[in-house]
Amino acid sequence: MKNYTNICLVIAMRAEAQPLIDALQLVEDSSFCPGLPMRAWTGEYRNIQLSLVINGKDPETGLDLIGTQAATLATQFAIDKFDPQLIVNAGTAGAFGENGAKIGDVFLSRDHVVFHDRRVPIAGWDKQSIGYFPVLDVSDLTSLGFKMGVVTTGNSLDMPEHDEENIRKIGGEIKEMEAAAVAWVARLHQVPLFCVKAVTDLMDSGIPTHEEFDQNLKLATENLQKGVTKIIDFLAT
């Protein structure tokens, strides 16, 4: 892997980001996005300039912004401000137990990131809607103990039959709510990207996703922090 010295972590929720902010001793950049919810922290790790951007909170509800709209803006602002050579989209996700995934596993993205809830049955637009945004080949990093899978994005926490069918058709293994939006904006700016996703829930467990998410968020974000820190350490010289 190329020697990246300016890396931006794009993360949806504060709870997913905080262990990393602490471990990497990042400091908030209060000049980021004045008047808008998105927030950024920066720091240095050996030879690497780090930035970390989150979606921030909905000004009306006070809840963390999740999903692809907020991720689109956060990524655009991150690129505008920090001009990174590499974007790492980190977060929590669901996975399929039948593929051998376990709660707390940390996956890296493989091949491409896709949208599983965009259906436009017109030649050309069908493929464009799914996206198939290429991700950086990070198979070198599996030696650090990661699994790999195709990351698939949609704006819903549940997985009705219709979405499941799409996820299986496009080979999705990790289901979450932001990666394809981050990857789309990264590709527009030709910034390479990969994803690191820690498993909070197994889509085929029979337990509602939001219950598993609540139960396992702490474990998953701890493992996410350890995983991303190992990657930064591997990339630093």
Added chain:
Amino acid sequence: MKNYTNICLVIAMRAEAQPLIDALQLVEDSSFCPGLPMRAWTGEYRNIQLSLVINGKDPETGLDLIGTQAATLATQFAIDKFDPQLIVNAGTAGAFGENGAKIGDVFLSRDHVVFHDRRVPIAGWDKQSIGYFPVLDVSDLTSLGFKMGVVTTGNSLDMPEHDEENIRKIGGEIKEMEAAAVAWVARLHQVPLFCVKAVTDLMDSGIPTHEEFDQNLKLATENLQKGVTKIIDFLAT
């Protein structure tokens, strides 16, 4: 309605925008979004500064960008560049024949704009995901011959049972692919917004949406142009 002197039209596709660019004699602003697909045109109509922003084309496929990601960025760039007092999200859409809608009808948004393909069954996030972004009350404009309806947004052209159920539950009457994203960004910046949507297809006609869309795009975009021009004329002094 307030006297707006700086209005931005946010439109997804070039084919939807071109009749308006021609009728309003707008000129392209080539300084808009260098290196990115989004494009803008500007002009004056009596006392009104007009801008018109489209998503532009996917650099990989050459096809028009549609859907909520592109609309999010286009709206952000539109606000950054033109600082409008009012955003009008104009475009084509589907409607329900059972509600009396006909192909070519032009609808104005009523009450709020919603997402119909975001399901997050956690208290607070459920409502936040649907959005319910308020729209400007434009009932004064119905005297110009418009119908009104709740505009509902998703990233798919089809309407599987799951989406239809959501659309009916949230009272959606006009189904399209960008409005809620435009409205979300507009609300972040506290810019008032309403939508003007010309009907290309009836969701309950039994004919696949993309066939009706192709057949009726010309009629709908002509009616959209006439409708938006009438509104600009009404707002100008």
